[in-house]
Amino acid sequence: MNLLEQKKQFFSTGLLAWYRRHKRDLPWRRSRNPYHIWVSEIMLQQTRVDTVIPYFNRFVEKFPTVEALAEAPEEEVLKMWEGLGYYSRARNLQSAVREVRENYGGVVPDTKEDVFSLKGVGPYTAGAILSIAYNKPEPAVDGNVMRVLSRYFLIEDDIMKGSTRVTMEKLAKELIPEGAAGDFNQGLMELGAMVCTPKSPSCLTCPVMEHCMGREAGMEEALPVKKKAKPPRPEHRFVALVEGDGEQAGRLLVRQRPQEGLLARMWELPHAMAPPEASVVPVQDDPSLAQHVLAAHLEEDNLAIGPASWYMQAEHTFSHIHWELDVYVCRLERSALLPDHPALLPSHYRWIGPEDMAQLAFPNVFLRILNTYFRQKA
DNA sequence: AACGCGGGGAA
DNA sequence: TTCCCAGCGTT
Incomplete structure (x- = not known):
């Protein structure tokens, strides 16, 4: 042998x-x-x-x-x-x-x-x-x-x-x-x-x-040979904590992600990519940029929001993306034509309170934000 | 072959 | 902080 x-x-x-x-x-x-x-x-x-x-x-x-x-x-x-x-x-x-x-x-x-x-x-x-x-x-x-x-x-x-x-x-x-x-x-x-x-x-x-x-051969620390992976690309995003009022008082607006792609079918808070200029503007002092971006984003789903105020930061790293999140609190704007009519939600949106967290699957980064918010309100 | 796809523990 | 994991599907 x-x-x-x-x-x-x-x-x-x-x-x-x-x-x-x-x-x-x-x-x-x-x-x-x-x-x-x-x-x-x-x-x-x-x-x-x-x-x-x-x-x-x-x-x-x-x-x-x-x-x-x-x-x-x-x-x-x-x-x-x-x-x-x-x-x-x-x-x-x-x-x-x-x-x-x-x-x-x-x-x-x-x-x-x-x-x-x-x-x-x-x-x-x-x-x-x-x-x-x-x-x-x-x-x-x-x-x-x-x-x-x-x-x-x-x-x-x-x-x-x-x-x-x-x-x-x-x-x-x-x-x-x-x-x-x-x-x-x-x-x-x-x-x-x-x-x-x-x-x-x-x-x-x-x-x-x-x-x-x-x-x-004294090589144990050097093995295995492995090509370095690309670092995750950074993404700055604005997140909306949309507070309900009336029947939805104390509740927040969440939505379900699409069938395919990143975090498929998981639930999340509404969010949108921040424009490049957001990295030079102090977003905590001036919520106007975030308010504008989030309003434009939610408008695509026929939702209108009012003034936003900065709430917290969060970050999360996927294998290929690094999210830096600025979270804002805001409310839905009542329709001017039907002031008492509750805003009609697209089917992938819903209102939740803390008691609903047990049914819906959220990625960890949104769990942290939601838990922070509900714990502070309690 | 390259890329998209989460999250957390260890050093 | 950085590294890297008891991988697979798609393109």
């Missing part, structure tokens, strides 16, 4: 033994229910274990089976996902679960082609479901696995390239010990999460340090 084969052998057996001894007790590891494994893997995409745990527990309690999730109103699913981010994951998951109900009798399929064809299931998630739920010898290569493999085998390819992931999948598949695909793949990810971390890896406690080529 050549040297590389020995290193592979050592890695596989050492990692598998380490995982079985040190694995964390996580909710989705308490059963082999393929649907539960699937839900956990979707939630874990780009999201840390500690963040996912409470979401996973609530989700499978509310939607314990494929049928339960397939039949649930989309609004409820989105609400259960509130705060997790990447909301298309929730929509795709429900769409895929309906597909499983229709085409596979409600049983999560166990072949690569069938699982991979499900909405929201890519190469990583397909491998994870097949190996963890069905113990099939398929690789499950995510950023964590690529970090571990690039270090142990000293692979200097850019992990942002698709070809590198294919290389890693081939290697990962070869490493799977006979009959132990699920434990081995989870061990790979567990090592990446607990020991072989992005910064300052804990090599001294690593079960496979002895033959790690990255460490032998």
Whole structure:
């Protein structure tokens, strides 16, 4: 056996033994229910274990089976996902679960082609479901696995390239010990999460340090090689806290976002992009610019607002956009022709009080603003 | 291959 | 602050 084969052998057996001894007790590891494994893997995409745990527990309690999730109103699913981010994951998951109900009798399929064809299931998630739920010898290569493999085998390819992931999948598949695909793949990810971390890896406690080529070369901190992502583009926006009066006293105007795109179908406060000159005008002292921009924006939905006063700042960073928000309080202008007629709202708008927050799914940045406002009013 | 798509924890 | 994550869909 050549040297590389020995290193592979050592890695596989050492990692598998380490995982079985040190694995964390996580909710989705308490059963082999393929649907539960699937839900956990979707939630874990780009999201840390500690963040996912409470979401996973609530989700499978509310939607314990494929049928339960397939039949649930989309609004409820989105609400259960509130705060997790990447909301298309929730929509795709429900769409895929309906597909499983229709085409596979409600049983999560166990072949690569069938699982991979499900909405929201890519190469990583397909491998994870097949190996963890069905113990099939398929690789499950995510950023964590690529970090571990690039270090142990000293692979200097850019992990942002698709070809590198294919290389890693081939290697990962070869490493799977006979009959132990699920434990081995989870061990790979567990090592990446607990020991072989992005910064300052804990090599001294690593079960496979002895033959790690990255460490032998003193390269462990420099790997994996990864091209830098573009920084998020800044956007300055004005946000309207439109206060109701009369029957709507104490309530605020919110609206639902479009079917597609950023934060699809989530609820939000009305807001509009600030013009470039807003960065040189002190907006807190002079609300006229914001008032004009928001009035013009809401006018497109046949809503007229009165004077606005600055209320607070907020900011939020997405993976690709950085929002700087200036929030203003204002009220609707009564129609001049029908002074007592309540303004007619477009169907995607509605008035809410604090009690309605439990039903509607808001992105975190709007939750913070709404909670600040309602808490101060209470 | 490049880009759009959230949010939060760790260093 | 900065980094970067248990990725996938679209174009």
